[in-house]
Amino acid sequence: MPHKTGLFLFNNDLRLHDNEALTLAAAQVDQLICVYCVQTTQSSATLQAPSSLSPHRQVFLAQALSDLQTSLKKLGQHLVVTTKSALEVIPQLITVHNIDHIYSSVSPGYYEQKNWQTLAKRYPFIGFHRLDTHTLFHRAQLPFAVEKIPDGFSKFRKHVESLSINLPLAAPKQLPPSPVSASTWKNLPYSLVQAPLFEGGEEQALAHLEGYFSTRLASDYKLTRNGLDGMDYSTKFSPWLANGNLSARQVIHCLKLYEQEQGANDSTYWIYFELLWREYYQWYGHCHGKKLFRVSGIKTVKPKTSFYAERFQKWCSGNTPYPIVNACMKQLNSTGYMSNRGRQLVASCFVHELGLDWRYGAAYMEEHLVDYDVASNWGNWQYLAGVGADPRGHRRFDLNKQTLTYDPHQVFIKQWAGHQFDTHLDSVDAADWPISR
Template sequence: MPHQVGLFLFKNDLRLHDNPALALAAAEVDQLICIYCLEPKQPPSSLRAPSNLSPHRQEFLQQSLLDLHHSLEQLGQQLIVTSDPVLDIIPQLITQHNISRIYCSEHAGYHEQQTWQRLLKPYPFIVFKRTPSHTLFDQTELPFQLSELPDSFTKFRKLVEPLNIKAPLAALTQLPPSPVSAMSWPQQTPPPAHVPLFEGGEQHGLAHLERYFKSKLASSYKDTRNGLDGMDYSTKFSPWLANGSLSVRQLVHSLRNYERSVGANDSTYWIYFELLWREYYQFYAHRHGKRLFDFSGIKTSKPATSFYPERFQKWCHGNTPYPIVNACMKQLNSSGYMSNRGRQLVASCFVHELGLNWRYGAAYMEQQLIDYDVASNWGNWQYLAGVGADPRGHRRFDLIKQGQIYDPKGSFIKHWGGDQYDAALDSVDAADWPISR
């Protein structure tokens, strides 16, 4: 059999444990190039985030890539990290190293899928293989065709909840060597001047997984999940799940072990329930493709919203007439993270109180959130804007009441300075004339 040189394109699977695509590559080639291409300089659509991701997102990604590189080094491998676009660097490597096989994990993003199709088109003589690693179930395991994905989460949940989940694969202990000599990494962005809430990388993700289930927090999760600040009110797995430093199947495997040893209750079920929400949005993104970014979403009519630059900037900086929203946005800008409850409140404010085009809010979150996931982010924004998978239409929250329920003493608002804002929403009218005060 001829000497086989393979290339593995890392994207949202920055780990060695439960990585079926990488395991397949390791089994089929004699030499393997492992590469990660940073985001392109131009956004894939006019409304998606600009190339300059927040310092928090960049730092978490850099930590994750460095952790993966160190893990690969222990197996005699290396991770090539490049700022060159996929469609530029991989053709060069194909020519230089006579690559015969290219592997990657499936990705829910439309842009990532289009890039993969454009990559394989000129190379009919190369074997291209994509393997799912970002979901609990493969598409082949679903009790329906992807084209028949239920139009609501509840219908989806009832169909998939009885399904068995495959056991996660063990971490790889050997890999074929790389034919590429050691390469220097692109210049790294200086870290923000803060102590991060999360440290990126597979080792930190697995350590958090072990730490969480060694505590008893999972047994009270349903009672605490609507908290706004701190580390213990929710599971906090999302940053590592988002870039694949942690496998969702490994997470469920640990959850089941906890239920067997400590006990199952409504709270442990609710962790799985919310992972099924994540699952639904992954397949939702695969099903609807480019429509995930359409103003009208998966509906036929567009929302009655527009774009007001001044309102948008006030929302981004936490300077709206709504203290709970301001506190959440300042928390996001300071840390790169916001609670699930907070995300619902700021999105509701964005669409309903400020009358803004939901896609700009989704794009801002893409830029800021360290746990940004294309499917969950854009799917949830569609849901709140009434153009997604929600049979009840718009989801509007009473922001005053929400503050009273989830921040009754006002400590969260005070801590983040949410009560410091410009009381006037607009300084100009629709014709850009100054508004007298």
């Protein structure tokens, strides 16, 4: 029987545990090429490729890939890392190595789906296999067609909340060898230095997962989740979930074990509730595709907005008349992370107080957040901008009231110097004319 050669395309599944697509590949082929394509230019808003990454995102990704490389080497494998696009490198590998099967995890990203569909049409004689590893549920489990996803989270939750969730898979004990020499490929084009808050990689993800549930933090989660700073007010699973160093099913499994040992309450349920929010946006991304990046979102009417370059730059640097927003933006720029409460406040400010095109704000978050997830990021921005899945329209937050509620003594604002800003928001008008004072 002739040998079968497979190719595994890693994307948002940088792990060995609970990687159903990788497990399938290991079982079906005799040789396997593991590939990761680093894309560093163009914005998702152009529907082409991910935007340039901030140093924080670069470091986190570099650490995740380095960790994956180490894990693969223990199984006699290695990762082919290339700065070429999948549409460039995969045809080369198909030609040289006579590939029979190509495997990948399903991604909600329009760019990734478009590439996959292009390759599948171009090579109909090759078996293309994609599995749902980035979500809690498989597509076939959903009680509705993805194209008919409910038009709001509450309806979605009622449909899926009681569905069973598969147990996470163990890591493969062995992988087929690679026919590609490791010395052929260049190293990752990012410097590998220590990130301020999070260290990327499956090993760190599993350590954090175990560490979190070894404490009682989960039992108080609902009471603390709106914190603005620190490591303990929220689970902090999101960076590793975004890169796929950790699966949502692994989190749920550990959560259920915790509830069995420590007891279930509103707080432990709320962790599941927010994973369902994440789940909703993954399928939302699959449903709406390129509409995720359209100014009118999934609506038919464009929001009334404009673009003021000076306002945008002040928002980015944390130099607006809104101290709580400034503090959040300075925190983001310094650490690559921002609380969920902070993300809602800076987005509301961007859309409502500054009157800017929401897509520029979403693209800035894409560049900087270490836990950037294409569906969650762009879906949530649509939600705040009133062009997404929100039957009540725009979500505008009273920034003064929010400050009194979540930072009443301005500890967070003072820590990040949010009170330091220019007196005037605009020094020029929209036509770039100086404004007299």
